[in-house]
Amino acid sequence: MKKISIVGAGRVGETTAQILAETELCRDIALFDVREDVPEGVALDILQSAPFFKFDGVLSGSNDPHILRDSDLVIVTAGFPRQPGMSRADVLESNVRIIDQVTDHIMTHAPNAMILVVSNPVDTLTYRVAQRTGWGRERVFGQAGVLDASRMASFIAQETGFSTRDITTLVLGGHGDTMVPVTRFCTINGVPIAHFLSKERIAAIVERTRTGGAEILALRKNSSAYDAPGAAVAAMVDAIANNRRRLLPCVALLDGEYGETDIAMGVPCILGERGVESVVTLDLNAEERADFQRSAQAVRIDIERLNML
Template identity: 75%
Template sequence: MNKISIIGAGRVGETTAQILAEEELCREVALYDVREDAAAGIALDIFQTAPFFEFDCRLRGSHDPAVIAGSDLVVVTAGFPRKPGMSRSDVLAANVRIIDEVTDHILAHAPDAIVLVVSNPVDTLTYRIAQRTGWPRQRVFGQAGVLDASRMAAFIAEETGFSALDITTLVLGGHGDTMVPMPRYCTINGVPVSHFIAPDRLAAIIDRTRQGGAEILALRKNSSAYDAPAAAVAAMVDAISNNRRRLMPCVAMLDGEYGERDIAMGVPCVLDEQGLAQVVELELNDEERANFTQSAASVRADIGRLAELDH
């Protein structure tokens, strides 16, 4: 890619910019933030690490939204973060206003870009941007399942002592307390994870995965997670930028898959140079189907709130 822009130069946005630059996933990273000079300072700070990390990706930052002009991909991290005790849905009212303004900037300055949404509640805000732009799901999708799956893999590595490099996990559904970790699809170098972990311990890992973000927020107290979310974004960008056709769980607009439509939720997707190339529909057992339906109901409740917030 030539240019990737990040809207929102908070901790997730800053860390994402650092990783994208270090891995040279594009020629230019642009940061936009409404705070005067904040994005410019972050961009300059990161660029000064280039001699140490040996990259020549250029970075620019501005509080003028025109800085995103010509972007191939726009990563949206803007919004109010959660505070301890808050759910992702609790920040919807504040963040939908921000996301509407962000969407208008994208339409004005980067009308040909792919949009990767990170801001919470990510399912609902991905839906909002898709509806507001009218763009196909190929170009508007969200990050959640990649992060949730990495958290689950880390917990399994911690539990078993095996290398995290050998652990494959899958998490579907909404990015919240009703997310749907899929232990049936979790393996350690191809061996089902159930071979190594007792059912009660696996159930505890599933619950911890659902609370993964809240656990970090409670420990940090003054910040939600940003290292793992930024790494998850970078993994998705790498799949797109290098046309890898990777199978990754993403927040996608559904059109009949999994029995759902007119909703954005986490499902397995193929990412390539065009963006979200394909939604992969898995056969769910009764328990998985029930959990997915429950998660969809939670996301729909937030989507239903959008109409109220518009009045």
């Protein structure tokens, strides 16, 4: 990709830009934010770290949406962060207004771009962007499952002492308290985690995964997570930029998969240079299907609220 733009120069946007610059996934990175001078300052700060991390490239920032022009990919991190005690759904009404405006800017200045939504509630806002643009699911998708799976993998590593390099996890469903960590597909170098952990410990890890973002928010008090979310976004960008065709859990529009339509939520996707190339439908057992349907219902409640705004 020739150009990647990041909407929102807050902590997630800045961390994402830093990682993308360091890994040289794109030489032209643009930051757009409505706060005066902030995106310019973030871009300049990252550029001045180049001699230490040995990367080249162009980083720029602006309050003018024209900076989005000719982007191949636009990453949307803008929005009001949740505060301690709030759910991701609690910021829906505030953030949908921001997302609508951002979407219009993208359609005007980068009509051929792919859009990666990070702002919360990500499932509902991904649905909104797709609805507003009319673009297909290959071009409009969201980040959630990659982050949730990495959190789960880190918890398993802490519990077992094994290297995170050997741990594979899978989290489906909505990015919230009803997310579905599918433990049957979680392994340590191919060996199911049930071989190493009791049912009680696995259940505790599942619950901690579901509340992983809230745990960090409660500890930080003045900020939600941004290091791991930025790294999760960068992993998705790497899959697209290098056409790796990785199997990653992404927020995607569903068209009959898992028995769901007219909804966006986390499912296994093949992610490559064209964005979401396909959705992989797993053969879930009865318990997993019930959990997935429960998660879908929670997302639908937010979509219904969205349609009334």
